[in-house]
Amino acid sequence: MLSERVFSHVAHWAEGMTAAERDRARRGMTERAYKADDTICHKGDRLDYWTGVAHGLVKISAISSSGKAMTFAGIGPGGWFGEGSVLKKEPRKYDLVALRDTRLIMMSQATFEWLFEHSVAFNRFLVRQLNERMGQFIATIEHDRMLGPAARVARHIAWLCNPVLYPRSGPTIEISQEELALLAGVSRQSVNKCLQEIEAAGLVKVERTGVTVLDVGGLFRFGD
Secondary structure, three states: OOOHHHHHHHOHHHOOOOHHHHHHHHHOEEEEEEOOOOEEEOOOOOOOEEEEEEEOOEEEEEEOOOOOEEEEEEEOOOOEEOHHHHHHOOOOOOEEEEOOOEEEEEEEHHHHHHHHHHOHHHHHHHHHHHHHHHHHHHHHHHHHHHOOHHHHHHHHHHHOOOOOOOOOOOOEEEOOHHHHHHHHOOOHHHHHHHHHHHHHOOOEEEOOOEEEEOOHHHHHHOOO
16 A cells, blocks of 8 residues: 555546545555566566556557567656556556666556546546547557657657646656667667757757757657
C-alpha cells in the first residue's frame, strides 16, 4: 500500500474522487524499482497492473516479424499506461524497457476494475487518457512512415510536453540524447544533428541535461 504522501504525488487522476475511492486506490498500489535498460515486460507477457511512472523514463516499443523496430511512446514522470491491456485482460502487445533508473507505481487489476465500476471521476480520466493516447499512437505511426529523423525527434519531444498524458511535465525536459535516439528510432549521432536543426528553427534550447521547449506547436509542425 502506498503512503498518502506518495499517493498524492503520483495520483493526479484522483482529483474529484471520493475519500473512499482514494483509499481503495491507495490500498491497491505498490512500488517497484528498475535499473536503466531493465526490461519491465516483454511483448506477449501478462502484466496485470495499471502502471504509473513516479520517476524515470519507460519506452513502449515493439519489433515486427521482419525485424523493424517501432517505438510507440516514451512515458515520463506522471505518466500512466496499460489501461487497455488491463481492461481487456490480455497479454501486452509491446515491450516495456526502463531507459534510466525508474520507479513505477503498480495498481492491481482488482483495484483498477473496482474503480472502473464505481468511480465516475476515474472513468472520466480514463476517457481522456485513452483518447489522447490513441491520437499519439496514430500520429507516431504516421510520423515513422512519412517524416525524416529531425521531424520524428521534434514530435517525440512535443509529446513529452502533453499535459494530459504527462501532467508533471514542464517546458524543460530532462532527457539525454541517447534516450531521445531510442524513442525516435534514430542513431545517437543523428539526434545531435537533429537537435541542432530544431534549435536553429527556434523551437527548443538544448541544455546540458535535456531540452527546454520554446514552441510546442512548432515542434508538431516541424518537417511538414
